[in-house]
Amino acid sequence: MIKIAVDGMGGDHAPQMICDGVMQALNAYKNIDITVFGDQDKMAPFLKQHERLHIVHTPYAIDMAEKDVVKVYRTNKEMSMFKAMQFVKDGHADAFVSAGATQAIVVGGHFIIRRMKHMKRVAIAPIIPSYDKKGRILLDGGANTDFKPEHLVEFAMYASIVVKEVLKREHPTVALINIGTEDKKGREFDIEVHELLKNHPTLSFYGNMEPKDVVTSEADIFLTDGFTGNIVMKTMEGTAKGMSMVLKREIKSGLFSMIGALFMRKALKNLKQSLDASEIGGALLMGFDHIVIKAHGSSDGFAFKNAIRQAKEMAEANVIQKVKDALEAYQEKA
Amino acid sequence: MIKIAVDGMGGDHAPQMICDGVMQALNAYKNIDITVFGDQDKMAPFLKQHERLHIVHTPYAIDMAEKDVVKVYRTNKEMSMFKAMQFVKDGHADAFVSAGATQAIVVGGHFIIRRMKHMKRVAIAPIIPSYDKKGRILLDGGANTDFKPEHLVEFAMYASIVVKEVLKREHPTVALINIGTEDKKGREFDIEVHELLKNHPTLSFYGNMEPKDVVTSEADIFLTDGFTGNIVMKTMEGTAKGMSMVLKREIKSGLFSMIGALFMRKALKNLKQSLDASEIGGALLMGFDHIVIKAHGSSDGFAFKNAIRQAKEMAEANVIQKVKDALEAYQEKA
Numbered sequence: 001m002i003k004i005a006v007d008g009m010g011g012d013h014a015p016q017m018i019c020d021g022v023m024q025a026l027n028a029y030k031n032i033d034i035t036v037f038g039d040q041d042k043m044a045p046f047l048k049q050h051e052r053l054h055i056v057h058t059p060y061a062i063d064m065a066e067k068d069v070v071k072v073y074r075t076n077k078e079m080s081m082f083k084a085m086q087f088v089k090d091g092h093a094d095a096f097v098s099a100g101a102t103q104a105i106v107v108g109g110h111f112i113i114r115r116m117k118h119m120k121r122v123a124i125a126p127i128i129p130s131y132d133k134k135g136r137i138l139l140d141g142g143a144n145t146d147f148k149p150e151h152l153v154e155f156a157m158y159a160s161i162v163v164k165e166v167l168k169r170e171h172p173t174v175a176l177i178n179i180g181t182e183d184k185k186g187r188e189f190d191i192e193v194h195e196l197l198k199n200h201p202t203l204s205f206y207g208n209m210e211p212k213d214v215v216t217s218e219a220d221i222f223l224t225d226g227f228t229g230n231i232v233m234k235t236m237e238g239t240a241k242g243m244s245m246v247l248k249r250e251i252k253s254g255l256f257s258m259i260g261a262l263f264m265r266k267a268l269k270n271l272k273q274s275l276d277a278s279e280i281g282g283a284l285l286m287g288f289d290h291i292v293i294k295a296h297g298s299s300d301g302f303a304f305k306n307a308i309r310q311a312k313e314m315a316e317a318n319v320i321q322k323v324k325d326a327l328e329a330y331q332e333k334a
Numbered sequence: 335m336i337k338i339a340v341d342g343m344g345g346d347h348a349p350q351m352i353c354d355g356v357m358q359a360l361n362a363y364k365n366i367d368i369t370v371f372g373d374q375d376k377m378a379p380f381l382k383q384h385e386r387l388h389i390v391h392t393p394y395a396i397d398m399a400e401k402d403v404v405k406v407y408r409t410n411k412e413m414s415m416f417k418a419m420q421f422v423k424d425g426h427a428d429a430f431v432s433a434g435a436t437q438a439i440v441v442g443g444h445f446i447i448r449r450m451k452h453m454k455r456v457a458i459a460p461i462i463p464s465y466d467k468k469g470r471i472l473l474d475g476g477a478n479t480d481f482k483p484e485h486l487v488e489f490a491m492y493a494s495i496v497v498k499e500v501l502k503r504e505h506p507t508v509a510l511i512n513i514g515t516e517d518k519k520g521r522e523f524d525i526e527v528h529e530l531l532k533n534h535p536t537l538s539f540y541g542n543m544e545p546k547d548v549v550t551s552e553a554d555i556f557l558t559d560g561f562t563g564n565i566v567m568k569t570m571e572g573t574a575k576g577m578s579m580v581l582k583r584e585i586k587s588g589l590f591s592m593i594g595a596l597f598m599r600k601a602l603k604n605l606k607q608s609l610d611a612s613e614i615g616g617a618l619l620m621g622f623d624h625i626v627i628k629a630h631g632s633s634d635g636f637a638f639k640n641a642i643r644q645a646k647e648m649a650e651a652n653v654i655q656k657v658k659d660a661l662e663a664y665q666e667k668a
Contacts, residue, residue: 131576143513145521179477179564187479187561211569215576227521230513231562232569235545239573242465242549246608250601257601263594267584274580 001033001052002315004308005084005093008038009061010100012298015039018099019046021295021304025312026050028305032312035093037084058083062104064297069107081105085112088290095291095311097282099299102142105285105292113288116320118327121147122287123155123226124294125162126233130215133274137163137221141233141283144226149192152223156203157330158286158323159221165317166310167220175209175219177228182208189225197223201333202326211235244272282307284314286323291315335367335386336649338642339418339427342372343395344434346632349373352433353380355629355638359646360384362639366646369427371418392417396438398631403441415439419446422624429625429645431616433633436476439619439626447622450654452661455481456621457489457560458628459496460567464549467608471497471555475567475617478560483526486557490537491664492620492657493555499651500644501554509543509553511562516542523559531557535667536660545569578606616641618648625649 006022008015015038022034023046033052036043040057047053058080066072073082081100085108088096096113098105106122115122124142127135137159140147156174163172176194178186183194185208197205206219211232214222224232251261261268281303282295291314295307314320340356342349349372356368357380367386370377374391381387392414400406407416415434419442422430430447432439440456449456458476461469471493474481490508497506510528512520517528519542531539540553545566548556558566585595595602615637616629625648629641648654 129576131579177565179561179568210572211565212572212575214569214572216572216579227513228562228565231511231545231565234513235548235566235569236573238544238546238548238550239570240577241546242463243574243577243605245465245550247601247605250604250608251598253604254600257598260594260597260599260601263597264585264591265594267581267587267591267594270584270587271577271581274584 002031002095002312003033003035003093004311005087005096006034006036006308007081007084007096007098007100008036008043009058009080010064010098010104011295011304012064012099013300014099015043016046017300018304019043020301021299021308022053023048023050024301024305025308026052029309029312032308034308035084035087037080037087039080056083056087062100064101066101066104069101069104073107073111082108082112085109089113094315095293097293097295097307097311099282099295099297099304099307101297102294105294106142109285109288109292113290113292115287116289116324118324118331119154119158119287121151121154122285123158124283125155125159125286126283127281128214128222128233128236129274134167134169136217136219137284138229138233139221139223139286140226141229142226143230147225149189149196152193152225153196153200153203154327155286156197156221156223157326159223160203161319161322161326162284162314163220165319165322166313169220171204172220173204173206173218174221174223175206175217177211177222177224177232178208179210180208181210193223202330281310284310289320291320336365336429336646337367337369337427338645338649339421339430340368340370340642341415341418341430341432341434342370342377343392343414344398344432344438345629345638346398346433347634348433349377350380351634352638353377354635355633355642356387357382357384358635358639359642360386363643363646366642368642369418369421371414371421373414390417390421396434398435400435400438403435403438407441407445416442416446419443423447428649429627431627431629431638431641431645433616433629433631433638433641435631436628439628440476443619443622443626447624447626449621450623450658450661452658452665453488453492453621455485455488456619458617459489459493459620460617461615462548462556462567462570463608468501468503470551470553471618472563472567473555473557473620474560475563476560477564481559483523483530486527486559487530487534487537488661489620490531490555490557491660493557494537495653495656495660496618496648497554499653499656500647503554505538506554507538507540507552508555508557509540509551511545511556511558511566512542513544514542515544527557536664615644618644623654625654
């Protein structure tokens with residue numbers, strides 16, 4: 001049985017959509033057991049009795065817009081998110097899932113779950129849409145601005161294990177996001193990362209990738225520093241949003257196009273689904289000593305269910321232990 | 335009369351599409367006079383006699399894939415691009431337009447046209463599509479990796495003059511591309527640029543902009559370093575390309591959607607046009623002592639005509655002199 005701790009109060013539509021996702025996941029996957037942390041009274045209308053569902057009442061929750069999470073942590077550890085994390089840390093669950101604010105999860109993760117001994121930083125790795133519908137791992141999307149090249153190599157090793165063991169793709173390849181495909185392109189930082197990846201004993205290096213291939217590239221993992229990764233992620237989001245808005249405007253501009261849109265309803269729905277991150281799940285937080293999944297803040301029940309599925313698959317594949325073993329072997333040689 | 339020097343041999347579809355664009359521009363704008371530099375025999379089939387058209391035969395042209403432009407320049411100055419630039423430098427024309435390789439234009443620009451005394455670097459400023467169809471100036475898209483914060487401020491001043499005098503928008507605003515909207519977000523570099531923009535005596539600072547608003551933001555100018563700008567530009571390109579491919583695949587997947595696409599033909603065409611950079615023109619190279627416009631390498635006649643129009647409008651508005659005056663006043667105070 002895979003045990004999962006859920007922060008019931010995190011997310012723009014919590015607790016309703018979180019509870020909804022929990023119920024969907026319990027019904028879909030027979031080998032999971034979920035403990036939800038949150039305000040019992042607020043959650044009750046959206047949860048049903050279930051033999052594999054447990055509720056821990058926590059009267060407090062972190063505001064999605066909280067700016068000073070460290071201070072909150074220092075003054076009140078009874079928050080739903082922190083209690084759920086502690087539950088994982090204490091060995092009662094295999095994974096933590098929340099749609100709460102990224103910064104709160106990162107801070108709580110550092111204080112409570114703690115970093116893996118073998119990783120010096122934590123990366124946020126969203127799964128971004130791809131033409132082949134399989135998704136790609138982008139990292140770091142977490143806006144870290146002070147990485148060293150070796151940190152990126154550790155992330156690449158972690159992500160390669162996820163692609164192979166969880167997404168079940170043989171021979172995962174790592175592409176370095178860059179402004180050109182030639183070896184010596186980019187900043188000093190990118191050139192150093194390129195060298196490390198090229199000479200790495202176990203990673204399969206795809207080479208540099210320009211983001212004009214960000215939806216169509218064959219590579220499985222797109223690697224870059226936290227500033228650039230965040231910019232790529234948000235530019236994809238902005239361009240997709242802009243295109244959708246233009247398409248809607250043009251459809252509404254005439255009778256023919258409105259009729260056309262009716263005929264094309266399925267195609268347009270598939271377009272939306274192909275580009276919809278909620279189909280794939282949440283972002284992985286790589287670097288903590290346990291599995292941490294961050295669902296999108298605006299998650300509905302379906303999206304949150306998929307984030308729980310990801311946590312389950314990560315636990316089933318025993319990813320954390322495999323990452324530790326791989327990093328230990330690599331760091332001993334270095 | 336505005337005089338324009340055109341590199342007839344630069345671009346993936348040169349000289350045919352370049353000549354085509356030149357003829358379109360001559361017919362559309364009565365106050366321009368164009369001198370085309372290139373291989374007379376190769377261009378002849380695509381050019382017609384015109385009283386405002388002049389041809390200068392140059393037997394050599396730079397290969398689009400040339401890696402060592404500096405060496406080419408040192409050994410052969412008789413290239414079409416370099417001759418056209420020299421023509422501008424010598425005062426025979428007001429502006430230079432080419433669809434040749436960016437790096438060649440940048441190198442030739444530095445050696446022949448030279449940098450403006452008041453600007454320490456050169457930026458490449460593509461005009462990117464926007465929801466309101468007016469376009470936005472993104473800079474630097476030129477992949478420069480060694481900017482100082484003050485260089486970006488100079489670019490912002492140049493771009494603001496272009497938006498006001500050429501694009502005729504009152505009160506141009508400058509947004510700093512960043513990973514968050516709060517003042518202290520980003521790298522040390524971004525925080526410094528933010529401070530300079532905020533306290534600038536003439537610029538109108540919009541604040542930080544996350545690229546999830548890259549198609550919909552109200553700001554006129556999107557400012558960032560050359561690495562990040564290039565990444566944003568290519569991520570927009572990649573996402574738009576990916577979405578178009580998915581849409582095409584979904585349309586082809588069934589009879590209903592194919593019928594729908596027929597009804598929606600106009601709407602889909604408008605979608606494409608809204609996102610098509612060739613509607614708007616080429617990229618501005620900001621920092622040289624004369625007007626330099628870089629049309630897209632894959633320009634057809636229509637796109638190249640629009641690049642010529644841009645050069646004409648820049649010259650009509652006397653942009654170079656206005657930028658010099660503004661920078662001189664600013665730098666005297668500093």
